[in-house]
Amino acid sequence: MPEARLQKILSVFEGKRGALISILQRVQEEFGYLPEETLKEIATFLKLPRSQVFSVATFYAHFYLTRRGDHIVRVCQGTACHVRGARDILETAQHCLGIRTGQTTEDYKYSLERVACVGSCALAPIMAVDDTIHVQVTSKEVVQILVNDEHDKGEKEIESKKSQSVEERG
Structure with missing residues (x-):
């Protein structure tokens, strides 16, 4: 953990004891997570017990508290997604990545999360990779997206699948 980067963040909050959450946010923005050593230094800087900072x-x-992957894979588990096969989507993602929900691949390329709802229920099931949304995704498409590194191609799918849905209801 480069000390200079942390000190630069802390210097902005000199004398502001109530700035714990703001400091944690800035540190996580800078490093991608909150390393344990950093939490100790923040506690010392703010003159707070380590247990309070950790809490x-x-x-x-x-x-x-652990390093996350370069790409965050989120699989919606909301009601509409669940009814339309989200469990299979999540299991396929876990199998492709070789990790369970909440874990990160050894090469730090992917982290896998389950989310309650992404607000696109009409297009369920949904899987997002970073800011790219994959709609009405199938297990076969999950393999394509994750194994073939095609995770940045989902946004183009949204408009065509929305059009298909409208035409089908037509």
């Missing part, structure tokens, strides 16, 4: 870092789901 805050583990309370909020958007803070990560």
Whole structure:
């Protein structure tokens, strides 16, 4: 952990004891996660018990204590997605990546998460890789996306699949 990068972040919050969450956010933006050593340094800087800093870092789901993958794969498990096969989509993603939900591949290329809902229920099931949404995704497409590294091709699918849905209802 480059000390200079951390010190630059901390210097912005000099004398601001109530800035714990803001500091954690900035550190995670900079490093991608919150390394344990950094949490100790933040506690010392803010003159807080380490347990308090760790409690805050583990309370909020958007803070990560381990390094995450370069690409975040999110599989929707909401009701509409569940009814339309989200369990198979998640299992296929786990098999392709060789990891379970909440884990990161050894090469730090992918992290896999399940999410409650992405708000596109009419296009279920949904899988997102970073900011690219894959709609009405099938297990076969999951393999194509993850194994063949085609995770950036989903946005183009959305408009064509929306058009198909409208035409089918037509």
